[in-house]
Amino acid sequence: MTVTCEMSALEERICSLFDNPAPERSEDNLDLLLQFRDALNRGEARVIDLSGDSWKVNIWVKKGILLHTVLGLLSDTTGDGHAIELDTLPRRRFAVSEAVRVGGESAVIRDGTYFGPEVTCMQPLFVNMGVYIGAASVLDSNCMVGLCAQIGERVHVGPAAQIGGFISPLESMPTIIGDDVTIGGGCCVYGGVSVGQGAILMPGTVVGPESRLYDLARKTIWKGTTEQPLAVPPQAIVLPGAVPLTQGVAAGSGLFVQMPVITSYRDDPAFTGDPLAGLML
Numbered sequence: 001m002t003v004t005c006e007m008s009a010l011e012e013r014i015c016s017l018f019d020n021p022a023p024e025r026s027e028d029n030l031d032l033l034l035q036f037r038d039a040l041n042r043g044e045a046r047v048i049d050l051s052g053d054s055w056k057v058n059i060w061v062k063k064g065i066l067l068h069t070v071l072g073l074l075s076d077t078t079g080d081g082h083a084i085e086l087d088t089l090p091r092r093r094f095a096v097s098e099a100v101r102v103g104g105e106s107a108v109i110r111d112g113t114y115f116g117p118e119v120t121c122m123q124p125l126f127v128n129m130g131v132y133i134g135a136a137s138v139l140d141s142n143c144m145v146g147l148c149a150q151i152g153e154r155v156h157v158g159p160a161a162q163i164g165g166f167i168s169p170l171e172s173m174p175t176i177i178g179d180d181v182t183i184g185g186g187c188c189v190y191g192g193v194s195v196g197q198g199a200i201l202m203p204g205t206v207v208g209p210e211s212r213l214y215d216l217a218r219k220t221i222w223k224g225t226t227e228q229p230l231a232v233p234p235q236a237i238v239l240p241g242a243v244p245l246t247q248g249v250a251a252g253s254g255l256f257v258q259m260p261v262i263t264s265y266r267d268d269p270a271f272t273g274d275p276l277a278g279l280m281l
Contacts, residue, residue: 068086119139143163144161163189164193184204188207197234202240
């Protein structure tokens with residue numbers, strides 16, 4: 001009950017400051033941002049919450065994140081000109097008791113992020129504010145995790161993969177990666193796309209909000225729009241793919257457009273463990 005009351009007060013203060021047409025850079029307001037980042041670090045404030053069987057956006061949390069760019073001033077954070085950044089965007093610092101493995105200085109993680117116990121971060125990487133990462137997940141080297149992205153438990157994000165940030169419009173869902181998902185090396189998940197529990201994106205797969213997935217197993221096409229970004233179904237195994245352009249001025253040109261392919265589902269009894277099984281290659 002105490003936490004609920006404290007969070008309600010924090011929410012009220014953040015919304016009041018955000019709605020002010022000329023918010024003041026004062027000690028009280030900077031301290032408010034510090035309290036807000038601490039709540040994000042502890043997982044007590046989060047961009048989304050589970051409401052029944054669906055996610056609900058906490059708009060006030062997005063407002064709190066955006067206030068950091070409004071009230072921040074550029075400063076030399078290293079003292080030698082090697083890092084010029086807003087003073088409201090410091091790095092996240094971890095205690096050993098949090099049980100999070102983080103590499104050296106090339107693992108750049110902004111304050112205001114939640115990391116569950118046993119998360120491993122291989123340097124170099126970058127994690128932006130508002131990110132939530134569940135227990136026992138792994139971020140491999142050269143990963144980028146953008147604003148507000150939500151990553152579940154036991155997720156493996158492969159080397160050089162990008163999980164795109166998505167904060168505006170305020171009511172929009174962030175990019176969401178479900179529990180037990182594998183994101184292969186060089187994959188890109190952008191613009192509020194959600195990846196269902198247990199899915200596998202094979203290396204090099206790129207999906208955005210308006211992407212289409214051709215589902216070989218179910219003989220259908222999964223679509224996304226700007227208003228309703230693509231949702232990769234749970235347990236799907238997705239490979240990079242392309243289809244020929246057959247309509248309009250490009251018909252018969254030999255040009256192809258990207259369309260990743262769902263080859264099978266991990267929970268299908270017929271799945272052999274080989275994502276390419278049954279394909280004529």
